[in-house]
Amino acid sequence: MSIPSEPATSSNGIRVVGDEEKGLHRTQTGVTMSPELFEKLYLTPKVPHVGDNNRRFANPTALGFVGFVISTFTFSMVCMGWGGASGFSPVVGIFFFVGPVLLLFAMVFEWIMGNFFPMMVMGLFAVFWLSFGMLQLPTLQLAAPYATEADPTGLASREYNSVIALYLIVWGFALFTFFIFTCKINAVFATIFLLVSVGAWVLSGAYFRASVGDFDGAGKLQKAGGALLFIVALLGWYMCFIIMAGEMRITLSLPVGDLSHLWPKTDVELAAVEQREHRD
Numbered sequence: 001m002s003i004p005s006e007p008a009t010s011s012n013g014i015r016v017v018g019d020e021e022k023g024l025h026r027t028q029t030g031v032t033m034s035p036e037l038f039e040k041l042y043l044t045p046k047v048p049h050v051g052d053n054n055r056r057f058a059n060p061t062a063l064g065f066v067g068f069v070i071s072t073f074t075f076s077m078v079c080m081g082w083g084g085a086s087g088f089s090p091v092v093g094i095f096f097f098v099g100p101v102l103l104l105f106a107m108v109f110e111w112i113m114g115n116f117f118p119m120m121v122m123g124l125f126a127v128f129w130l131s132f133g134m135l136q137l138p139t140l141q142l143a144a145p146y147a148t149e150a151d152p153t154g155l156a157s158r159e160y161n162s163v164i165a166l167y168l169i170v171w172g173f174a175l176f177t178f179f180i181f182t183c184k185i186n187a188v189f190a191t192i193f194l195l196v197s198v199g200a201w202v203l204s205g206a207y208f209r210a211s212v213g214d215f216d217g218a219g220k221l222q223k224a225g226g227a228l229l230f231i232v233a234l235l236g237w238y239m240c241f242i243i244m245a246g247e248m249r250i251t252l253s254l255p256v257g258d259l260s261h262l263w264p265k266t267d268v269e270l271a272a273v274e275q276r277e278h279r280d
Contacts, residue, residue: 060109065240067102072233079226088136095133161211168204187257199228
């Protein structure tokens with residue numbers, strides 16, 4: 001960071017050294033950042049927080065993205081059958097360790113730092129990978145209650161596949177709800193949630209087709225869902241790279257499609273808002 005020889009002085013007498021290119025300002029007490037840069041790095045609007053945890057702890061958002069992206073890349077490529085891949089048993093670790101562990105760590109620190117929306121996102125994807133991973137453990141024999149003489153495993157039964165299809169429909173609506181709120185942050189983040197919502201519904205369709213014995217149709221829908229999730233993983237890696245570059249003070253101006261300017265400003269004191277509400 002380049003520091004001018006004569007630091008500027010703010011109206012309250014605190015010496016300030018500006019780095020306008022990154023949106024950073026160094027004072028005698030620490031480093032502050034503009035609301036635009038804060039939203040780009042933390043994926044949440046900048047609002048006043050109690051305490052100084054944002055200064056005391058490292059930004060955990062990129063850590064959660066790493067877990068999400070590695071798991072999603074692997075999941076999508078297996079869904080598309082790249083290289084003849086089939087089944088998730090060899091990579092079951094993405095459902096219980098790579099994804100959830102990093103996402104849960106990130107979720108806890110987002111909560112500590114008071115970053116509401118990233119905390120919700122990390123928790124949402126952590127429980128998704130954990131719950132969907134349970135379906136990939138053959139030792140649990142979750143389809144055993146649906147077994148018949150023609151289908152000893154029960155995996156091809158109408159009931160079993162319909163239950164999973166309904167579960168994915170619910171996930172699609174949950175993810176779409178999050179998409180609505182990402183429209184306040186940036187276009188890349190919003191596109192991630194839009195595509196992952198559609199991807200969940202497409203994979204739900206694959207299970208519905210399997211429930212009626214249309215395995216060719218199910219395979220096509222599975223590949224389509226995998227392709228959507230592959231794009232999601234690419235966008236997630238792009239966001240992760242941007243956040244890491246910003247934290248490492250690497251000068252990059254990669255676009256994310258800021259959407260915050262389309263909404264009312266949030267960089268106001270919450271106490272002042274509450275006082276106005278009480279007066280009204």
